[in-house]
Amino acid sequence: MCGIIGAITSKSVQADLLQGLKNMEYRGYDSAGICTIDGMQLAVSKAAGKLVNLAGDLEKKEHTGVIGIGHTRWATHGEPTVENAHPHCSGNIAVVHNGIIENHIGLRRKLETHGMRFVSDTDTEVIPALLSKLLKQEPDMEHVMPVLLSQLEGAYALGILNVETSDVLWFARKGSPLLLARGSRGYYIASDGLAVAGVATEMLYLNEGEWGCISQHGVRVFNQEGCEMSDHTWQRMPQLSASTDKCGYEHFMLKEIHEQPSIMTDIMTTYASKRGVQFPNVAWLNDAVLPERIVMVACGTSYHAALTARYWLERYLQVPVEVDVASEYRYRNPIIGSNTWLITLSQSGETADTLEALRLFKRRTPDNRTLAICNVASSSLVRESDGFIALKAGVEIGVASTKAYTAQLAVLALLAMKLAVRSGSMSEQVWQEHYQSMCHLEVDMNETLKCVPDIQSLTPLFANIHGVLFLGRGPSFPLALEGALKLKEISYLHAEGYAAGEMKHGPIALIDAQLPVVIIAPKQYHLDKVISSLHEVKARGAKVILLTDVSMDDYSDEVEKIIPLPTGDYFTAPLLASIPLQLLAYEVAKFKGTDIDQPRNLAKSVTVE
Ligand code: F6R
Numbered sequence: 001m002c003g004i005i006g007a008i009t010s011k012s013v014q015a016d017l018l019q020g021l022k023n024m025e026y027r028g029y030d031s032a033g034i035c036t037i038d039g040m041q042l043a044v045s046k047a048a049g050k051l052v053n054l055a056g057d058l059e060k061k062e063h064t065g066v067i068g069i070g071h072t073r074w075a076t077h078g079e080p081t082v083e084n085a086h087p088h089c090s091g092n093i094a095v096v097h098n099g100i101i102e103n104h105i106g107l108r109r110k111l112e113t114h115g116m117r118f119v120s121d122t123d124t125e126v127i128p129a130l131l132s133k134l135l136k137q138e139p140d141m142e143h144v145m146p147v148l149l150s151q152l153e154g155a156y157a158l159g160i161l162n163v164e165t166s167d168v169l170w171f172a173r174k175g176s177p178l179l180l181a182r183g184s185r186g187y188y189i190a191s192d193g194l195a196v197a198g199v200a201t202e203m204l205y206l207n208e209g210e211w212g213c214i215s216q217h218g219v220r221v222f223n224q225e226g227c228e229m230s231d232h233t234w235q236r237m238p239q240l241s242a243s244t245d246k247c248g249y250e251h252f253m254l255k256e257i258h259e260q261p262s263i264m265t266d267i268m269t270t271y272a273s274k275r276g277v278q279f280p281n282v283a284w285l286n287d288a289v290l291p292e293r294i295v296m297v298a299c300g301t302s303y304h305a306a307l308t309a310r311y312w313l314e315r316y317l318q319v320p321v322e323v324d325v326a327s328e329y330r331y332r333n334p335i336i337g338s339n340t341w342l343i344t345l346s347q348s349g350e351t352a353d354t355l356e357a358l359r360l361f362k363r364r365t366p367d368n369r370t371l372a373i374c375n376v377a378s379s380s381l382v383r384e385s386d387g388f389i390a391l392k393a394g395v396e397i398g399v400a401s402t403k404a405y406t407a408q409l410a411v412l413a414l415l416a417m418k419l420a421v422r423s424g425s426m427s428e429q430v431w432q433e434h435y436q437s438m439c440h441l442e443v444d445m446n447e448t449l450k451c452v453p454d455i456q457s458l459t460p461l462f463a464n465i466h467g468v469l470f471l472g473r474g475p476s477f478p479l480a481l482e483g484a485l486k487l488k489e490i491s492y493l494h495a496e497g498y499a500a501g502e503m504k505h506g507p508i509a510l511i512d513a514q515l516p517v518v519i520i521a522p523k524q525y526h527l528d529k530v531i532s533s534l535h536e537v538k539a540r541g542a543k544v545i546l547l548t549d550v551s552m553d554d555y556s557d558e559v560e561k562i563i564p565l566p567t568g569d570y571f572t573a574p575l576l577a578s579i580p581l582q583l584l585a586y587e588v589a590k591f592k593g594t595d596i597d598q599p600r601n602l603a604k605s606v607t608v609e
Helices: 014-023 051-060 104-113 126-137 141-150 252-271 300-316 352-364 403-423 428-439 441-462 476-491 500-505 527-539 572-592
Strands: 003-009 031-038 041-048 067-073 088-090 093-101 154-162 168-174 179-182 186-190 202-205 211-215 218-222 293-298 321-325 340-346 370-374 387-390 468-472 495-499 517-521 544-548 561-564
Touching: 003 014, 003 093, 003 154, 003 168, 003 211, 014 031, 014 051, 014 067, 014 186, 031 051, 031 093, 031 154, 041 051, 067 093, 067 154, 067 168, 088 126, 093 126, 104 126, 126 141, 126 154, 141 168, 141 211, 168 186, 179 218, 186 211, 252 403, 252 428, 252 441, 252 572, 293 300, 293 352, 300 321, 300 340, 300 403, 300 476, 340 352, 340 403, 352 370, 370 403, 403 428, 403 572, 428 441, 441 561, 441 572, 468 476, 468 500, 468 527, 476 495, 476 517, 476 572, 495 500, 500 527, 517 527, 517 572, 527 544, 544 572
Parallel strands: 293 321, 293 340, 340 370, 370 387, 468 495, 468 517, 517 544, 544 561
Antiparallel strands: 003 067, 003 186, 031 041, 031 067, 088 093, 093 154, 154 168, 168 211, 179 186, 179 202, 211 218
């Protein structure tokens, strides 16, 4: 979602703001803006479209102020226009905001009756308007901030400038991530550590409800009750900047697809050895009573990883596993028994729905354990969970998740194997076999990457079609969902993933020569039955792409292409089949000429509901 940066430094902040926005552009990219205080006046520059448009404007009109805020937007309220771009101003106040103000219509109506005029369609604009009005009655920002925040319903991370307090930058956080950072030149606020990578050496995560200000000399942080906090736990900035380079690849997505083999080895050397699996941040996985039930909650691609893990956990641990999308889980009435573990999966660790699902689970059953499997160690999800397994995937920049997904699968496979061994349902011999096959993932994935020319040869098949169907069974069924999601996200083609056995119950009506069908058929998961589906779609004229790890030369006349996969076992087969699916989405998107790393309407981190 939107990205926020703010800075107060010893020299002009324009370059730091722009670089920070560039580092966070993956969060939202439909418009951007900055505001500085130049000569005791607000100086605002905004541009619709990608950040390069704003950068071009700033080359012509430079900001000189040493205090400023910046924003890259993912539109929630109002189209991506200059008027709707942040910062939003009223009188001496400028505001950048990430989140959604749910009571903005009521606030706007009230403010309009007091003569305030609005120029944008955004929910955010009520914040500077309300603050200006409050400051007319009480000019002290420190007194007014809690009053302002008490009137805002919804989620926000805020950066606020007030010309009257031009030596401090105000901030607040509720429901949307925000951190403070410091470096040799000054102090910063940011939605994401990446924004200040390169300028800051230390950072401080804000908790829910905290607000305060930064100046050239330090930070002041107040809690929700208005008490000033005296102790601050500053952490060293992690090395984030290097990964934001494409390293010669045309797109971040392609680079991240190619990083997957070595990530598998990183995961294996960090967490597994011949003796078993150890997750250092979750000691209780070694000795806690095994759960009677597991609940897994996530969104999008992370949800698909959870669906695959359900097959593994139910087969080997032999406990019921419930998997739900977080936006549904948090609003239904989930019946959570005792001795139930919640596993949340998230690349970012800031997905609003997943966080709320975790909070609901903790409120309802505080004695149950919660485990976050996440790529961002410092995220809210990790900080609010009882245990954390790091994905070791490195910063993922491409909006369509690839390496975080396979890292989730690999970690989940190890988790299932560890728990299965603990429960006695996986023998030493079976564990060793799966361990060996997991260790071989780097080699096997590199082999899989050789399918690029085959995949490229298929792209013309995706012109003039009315959709694409992905079919799989068992742990390959969620993979079919993921293959369809990847294709939709970056090529804008309609695609659906289906359990192959469900095809006869409806989707078969769609099948004709203009509906390519991708069939995922590893020998591990009911191969004969999947092949029956192949015959059925073929009989109706579909063009079939077959992904399989068995020799199927007999079928070469029946299908457009067979994409050979290295032989996988019950755990590794979906990991290996993921790569051709990601490459298919990538190559089709490239063929169609879409914006692969920043596809329309999407944002990397969905921090609003
Ligand atoms: C798809 C994609 C999204 C995310 C989803 C959850 O390529 O990236 O579907 O998987 O928004 O995000 P995280 O994993 O950060 O919670």
